[in-house]
Amino acid sequence: MTMICDACLTEPENGKLKRCSLCKTAWYCNAQCQKKHWSEHKSACKKIVKTQKEKEAKEKAAKEKKAKPKAPEITEDKVSGIVDNERVTIARVHDPLDGYQYQIFMPKEAFGAYINSKKPECWCGDVGNQQSLLAVFSFDPKALSKDPKQRLKSSYLSAFGVNFQLQVYDMLGNMAVDLVDEADPKIPKNTPKGISCRTSYFFVSGQTGDTLSLPPPSDHADMKNSGVQKCNSSMSVWSSVGSNQCLGVNMVKDSLTIPGSALDSASFSLAPGFLVENKPMVAIAVLIEKVSEVTTLEQFETAVIQSRLHSFHSDSVPSEKIPPFCKSAVKQGLSKLNMGMPVSVIGVLEEPPKATTTKANAKAKTKSKSPAATQSSPDPNKLSPAAKADLDEIMESFAKGMPALGLIERGLGNPELQPVLQNVMSSPQVAPMMARMMAEMKAGN
Structure with missing residues (x-):
């Protein structure tokens, strides 16, 4: 096939042509022919280059998509509807990545009128005044994994007919604190029955482990409300279906650790076989309060709506963002908060102890086989x-x-x-x- 110059339309004497370095589709005898033809070729050249780049980008994306494992889709069969009326839609959705149930709450057209007519009070004013369970979850902060699937999980806390578990993990360089309930396979995912609870959490600090600190804010620029201290209390309905609720995402600092040896004092009560090491430990104190039994669909809707009230309340009254009880608890300290009684300490579930540095715990040779954090009464x-x-x-x-x-x-x-x-x-x-x-x-x- 004979090729000719796109500028002079003749065949070069030496039979060789030079190609346009941009679009690689035009051919010229020499640089002079290319320069002469540029005003005519420019528009087509740019279009060809643009098309080529788009094609390359699509091919690259297709390769990456093929190489990257596809995340499981959340299909309709994984959504369990509970309430759907003119006020709200409430459902639980099963996340196939971690296996937990997450609550969906979508206000509807009549939601505002309902709130204005009922004028429900925010739950935060009564925090700290109900039947409660107080425990401390202690773990080595160096054990936090960058993989969000690798969570540190506490022994179970049995309270009000529900088995709770605390979980912590690294989220964008911060520490995420989640509370989950153990799933009972006999209970349908769309059940409205359960127990309404408030949860408040603190970080234990100080050399003796008696000082309580409000959780610090997150410090990741991409996260909403970064650098702003948020409410450390929340309310939720627990139905033993494997629900997961994020209590907060916080900065990790050395000031939020205590010496491991501080846990081996009269202020704390260790589970059988729990060994402490004399190194910096993160200790999260969690107070779970029973608010009410939830047995009907109406009670469930009311409790879930009430659990959402604090976001509206704190926006209108910023000074009440942190419940008064939580502020006073920080001033009192852990010992006074528990009336001087020992606080149960739970460790990482099924994590074998590496060493012990205290005489009191040297005799403990076996770890409790029970999933619940129990005390020998x-x-x-x-x-x-x-x-x-x-x-x-x-x-x-x-x-x-x-x-x-x-x-x-x-x-x-x-x-x-x-x-x-x-x-x-x-x-x-x-x-x-x-x-x-x-x-x-x-x-x-």
């Missing part, structure tokens, strides 16, 4: 008749909601009765009652 049936009589009278006063402070003080001074009484007073049923009474007495003085 003193047996009240082995008390002497006199101590048993005092305990019965104290328990009766608790049942009436009027703790017998004189008997309690005497019982705490009795070496035989003290461990049993401490176990009772640190229970979710009694601890809030005693806390309220102590607060009222303090206010009266």
Whole structure:
């Protein structure tokens, strides 16, 4: 095939042509012919180059898409609808990547009118006043993985008929704190039944592990509200379906660690076989409060709507963004928050201890096989008749909601009765009652 110059339309004497270096589709005898033809060729050259670049980009994207594993799609069969009316749509969606259930909440046209007519109060004003469970999750911050699938998971916390678990992981260089409930395969994913709970969390700090700090904000520029301290309390309905709720995403700093040896003190109660190491540990104190039983669809809708109120409330009253209880708890410290009673410490689930540096824990040779963080409780049936009589009278006063402070003080001074009484007073049923009474007495003085 004979080729000719696109400018002079003749065949070169030496039979060789030079190609346009941009579009690579035009041919010339020499640079003079190319320069002469440029005004005519320029427009077509640019279009050809643009088309070639677009084609290359599509081919590259197709190769990357083929090489990259396709994320599982969230299809309709993974969405469990619960409420769908003129006010809201509420559903649970199963994330195939991590296996947990996440709640979808979509307000509708009548939502604003409903809120204006009902005028529900925000839940944050009553934080810290209900039946509760307090525990500390301790772990080595160096164990946090950059892989979000590699989470540090705590032993289970059994409260109000639900098995809770704390999970922490690295999210964009920050520490994400999640709370999940253990899934019961017998419970349908679209059930409205469950337990409405509030959760407040703190970071334990200080050399003795008694100082409480509000969680710091995130420091990632791409995250919403970066650098702004958000509410450390939240409300949710738990139905034992494997729900996952993010409590917060926080900066990780050395000031938010405590010496591991601080956990081996009278302020903390370690699960059987739990060993502590004398190195910096992150300790997250979590308070889970029971708000109400949820048994009907109407109660579920009301509770879920109420759980969303604090975002509106804090926008209108920024000074109340952090609940008053959480601010006062930080000032009191962990010991006073729990009325001087030991706080249960839970560690990473099924993580074998590497070493122990404390004499008190050197005797612990095995880790608890139970998934729940349990404490070996003193047996009240082995008390002497006199101590048993005092305990019965104290328990009766608790049942009436009027703790017998004189008997309690005497019982705490009795070496035989003290461990049993401490176990009772640190229970979710009694601890809030005693806390309220102590607060009222303090206010009266």
